Amino acid sequence: MQSSVFRQLPLSFTPREVFSFDSYVAGENHLAVAMVRQLAAGTGEKQLYLWSSQRGRGKSHLLQAACHLAAEHGAVVCYLPAAAIIAQAADCLDGLEQLDLLCLDDVQWFAGHADWEVALFNLINRVRASDCCLLLSANQVPENLTVQLADLRSRLVWGPVFQLQALSDADKRAALQTRAQLRGLELPGNVAEYLLRHYPRDLFALFERLDALDTAAMAMQRKLTIPFVKTVFSQSL
Amino acid sequence: MSTALWPNCLQRLEQVLSDQQLNTWIRPLQVREEHQHITLFAPNRFVLDWVKKNFQQQISGILSEISAQEDIQLSLEIGSQELPANPAPAVVAASSNGFNFSSSTPRPPTTPIEHNLNPGFTFDSFVEGKSNQLARAASMQVAENPGKAYNPLFLYGGVGLGKTHLMHALGNTMLQTRPDARVVYLHSERFVGHMIKSLQHNAIDAFKQHYRSLDALLIDDIQFFAGKERSQEEFFHTFNALLEGGRQIVLTCDRYPKEVEGLEERLRSRFGWGLPVCIEPPELETRVAILQKKAGEASVEFPNEVAFFIAKRIRSNIRELEGAMRRVMATANFTGKPITLEFAKEALRDLIALQDRTITIDNIQKTVAEYYKIRSSDLLSSRRSRSITRPRQMAMALSKELTNHSLPEIGEAFGGRDHTTVLHGCRKIAELRDSDSRIHEDYKNMMRILSN
Numbered sequence: 001m002q003s004s005v006f007r008q009l010p011l012s013f014t015p016r017e018v019f020s021f022d023s024y025v026a027g028e029n030h031l032a033v034a035m036v037r038q039l040a041a042g043t044g045e046k047q048l049y050l051w052s053s054q055r056g057r058g059k060s061h062l063l064q065a066a067c068h069l070a071a072e073h074g075a076v077v078c079y080l081p082a083a084a085i086i087a088q089a090a091d092c093l094d095g096l097e098q099l100d101l102l103c104l105d106d107v108q109w110f111a112g113h114a115d116w117e118v119a120l121f122n123l124i125n126r127v128r129a130s131d132c133c134l135l136l137s138a139n140q141v142p143e144n145l146t147v148q149l150a151d152l153r154s155r156l157v158w159g160p161v162f163q164l165q166a167l168s169d170a171d172k173r174a175a176l177q178t179r180a181q182l183r184g185l186e187l188p189g190n191v192a193e194y195l196l197r198h199y200p201r202d203l204f205a206l207f208e209r210l211d212a213l214d215t216a217a218m219a220m221q222r223k224l225t226i227p228f229v230k231t232v233f234s235q236s237l
Numbered sequence: 238m239s240t241a242l243w244p245n246c247l248q249r250l251e252q253v254l255s256d257q258q259l260n261t262w263i264r265p266l267q268v269r270e271e272h273q274h275i276t277l278f279a280p281n282r283f284v285l286d287w288v289k290k291n292f293q294q295q296i297s298g299i300l301s302e303i304s305a306q307e308d309i310q311l312s313l314e315i316g317s318q319e320l321p322a323n324p325a326p327a328v329v330a331a332s333s334n335g336f337n338f339s340s341s342t343p344r345p346p347t348t349p350i351e352h353n354l355n356p357g358f359t360f361d362s363f364v365e366g367k368s369n370q371l372a373r374a375a376s377m378q379v380a381e382n383p384g385k386a387y388n389p390l391f392l393y394g395g396v397g398l399g400k401t402h403l404m405h406a407l408g409n410t411m412l413q414t415r416p417d418a419r420v421v422y423l424h425s426e427r428f429v430g431h432m433i434k435s436l437q438h439n440a441i442d443a444f445k446q447h448y449r450s451l452d453a454l455l456i457d458d459i460q461f462f463a464g465k466e467r468s469q470e471e472f473f474h475t476f477n478a479l480l481e482g483g484r485q486i487v488l489t490c491d492r493y494p495k496e497v498e499g500l501e502e503r504l505r506s507r508f509g510w511g512l513p514v515c516i517e518p519p520e521l522e523t524r525v526a527i528l529q530k531k532a533g534e535a536s537v538e539f540p541n542e543v544a545f546f547i548a549k550r551i552r553s554n555i556r557e558l559e560g561a562m563r564r565v566m567a568t569a570n571f572t573g574k575p576i577t578l579e580f581a582k583e584a585l586r587d588l589i590a591l592q593d594r595t596i597t598i599d600n601i602q603k604t605v606a607e608y609y610k611i612r613s614s615d616l617l618s619s620r621r622s623r624s625i626t627r628p629r630q631m632a633m634a635l636s637k638e639l640t641n642h643s644l645p646e647i648g649e650a651f652g653g654r655d656h657t658t659v660l661h662g663c664r665k666i667a668e669l670r671d672s673d674s675r676i677h678e679d680y681k682n683m684m685r686i687l688s689n
Contacts, residue, residue, distance in 0.1 A: 031567065079257065129353070150396045153396070159563065
């Protein structure tokens with residue numbers, strides 16, 4: 001493309017994404033968010049389980065926001081995505097009950113792996129006996145996970161279980177604009193609306209699109225307008 | 238204790254690392270700062286290795302920079318700043334597993350033993366019902382006459398039915414009677430972990446001595462010994478030594494001793510020497526009473542109809558009941574609304590949908606047919622031989638108990654039968670459960686299969 005001649009190479013630097021409660025648009029999930037907040041502050045439940053079978057509902061965001069908030073209060077915290085550790089030995093979970101807050105993301109990855117199931121079962125027992133709080137997430141309600149160990153399944157429901165609901169379009173628009181704002185990008189309402197009307201509407205996909213727009217806008221020194229969005233995505237098709 | 242150095246270093250790391258890197262690898266670290274020496278404690282080897290490999294150099298660089306000194310020493314260890322990084326094995330086992338002792342709680346040097354008992358688990362806080370009264374009575378007897386009444390006491394049953402609660406209650410009662418009693422509660426996995434650590438540290442003799450000197454050993458979930466031969470060997474000897482010395486042993490398991498696969502025959506038979514007692518899933522009234530008790534403990538008024546509503550839908554285990562109750566309470570707390578039936582229905586909307594979806598008449602028919610080794614279609618047929626009639630009646634009774642379908646709907650689902658036939662079937666099964674232990678056993682087994 002001729003226009004690429006005039007493109008500036010964007011620095012490989014994107015503003016650091018901070019997963020905070022402020023940058024999370026709760027929509028109908030007010031209660032779940034309030035419970036996670038309380039847990040992170042050490043004033044709520046000792047164990048919570050968040051689930052959603054759809055991506056883009058913000059499970060990982062909430063888990064990390066909880067870590068962030070608790071760390072601000074001086075807590076020792078850890079966020080562990082199961083997908084990233086499943087290839088390791090299950091003793092990765094040893095000793096984690098010493099923390100103040102442990103967030104285990106996507107625990108469905110452990111289901112069906114006998115060693116991991118036992119390790120998680122033992123971890124929950126130890127957490128129960130310690131001062132640690134536990135925040136779990138998965139893509140299924142505990143009963144539907146393919147967990148073989150009944151003892152583990154019953155422990156997953158020890159605390160309240162919350163399904164994260166999808167955001168309304170208005171909330172998705174707000175979430176897009178919040179994210180854009182955090183990146184120093186102005187996302188006019190009509191452009192947000194255009195993204196929602198023309199592309200897959202799960203928040204994960206929309207965020208990916210917004211990130212791509214951000215990079216393109218920086219490279220081409222352009223503001224976000226509908227024609228610009230069309231240009232960017234017609235080129236990438 | 239940390240001074241300004243580590244917080245400054247953290248601030249710098251926050252500028253260069255992603256939030257996820259921080260949350261996963263840096264924020265789990267605890268720090269101790271002494272003079273020019275900073276020690277970072279990782280909760281386990283996995284985190285330690287990762288931090289060493291990926292961040293140690295960077296952290297060292299930042300520390301040198303902000304302190305304007307080259308000779309800041311940085312070391313990484315496993316442990317926490319309150320606990321020694323490599324405590325003696327006996328301490329590891331004792332401190333990392335109690336219900337009541339935080340792993341970071343320093344152990345008073347004079348305390349000879351960690352009981353690991355949760356004082357909240359007492360016989361008073363245990364809700365008794367038909368399903369667990371035998372187990373409760375036996376546990377109380379053992380607590381009052383340790384080493385004499387039933388030895389070993391073997392409590393078995395499905396998950397989340399109160400086995401651990403009874404075990405703690407038993408231990409707490411023993412301690413009330415004799416505060417210096419050497420009573421230890423332990424999860425079987427901890428016993429295994431302790432043994433492995435003792436072997437690694439050449440301290441197996443101390444291990445043996447420790448366990449064989451107890452007055453009462455309470456081991457939870459012994460099914461986890463399955464397949465672990467060396468642990469079974471050690472446990473076998475500990476078991477014999479304690480029993481010969483007239484000390485009390487209490488074990489819990491998810492099934493009857495003989496049914497635990499991967500367990501040596503000599504252990505299985507010894508487990509059966511004393512009194513094996515089963516804890517059944519609680520019946521409706523007990524579930525309601527449990528909910529009321531737990532609500533009372535939380536000082537929350539829980540109307541009876543709400544308790545019934547939840548208890549009717551959640552049958553499998555008490556943890557799940559508690560989880561649902563806490564969900565309702567949290568919602569009430571958050572919205573400031575009173576807990577009513579309508580409110581509870583709304584708060585548990587997704588959970589109810591799941592329950593209703595999980596247990597269907599179709600599901601029940603398949604389970605019953607499989608159990609009695611007949612075909613599902615036989616249940617719907619007009620055949621009237623006893624080998625078919627009884628399972629059919631059983632399936633009808635289960636459908637009435639486990640689903641919200643009306644009797645005409647149940648009749649319809651069984652080959653278009655009249656609702657009076659369903660009613661007759663349910664009554665027949667209720668009658669037989671009282672008079673025929675086999676039918677009672679079958680009913681309970683299928684309830685368990687379907688509820689789990």
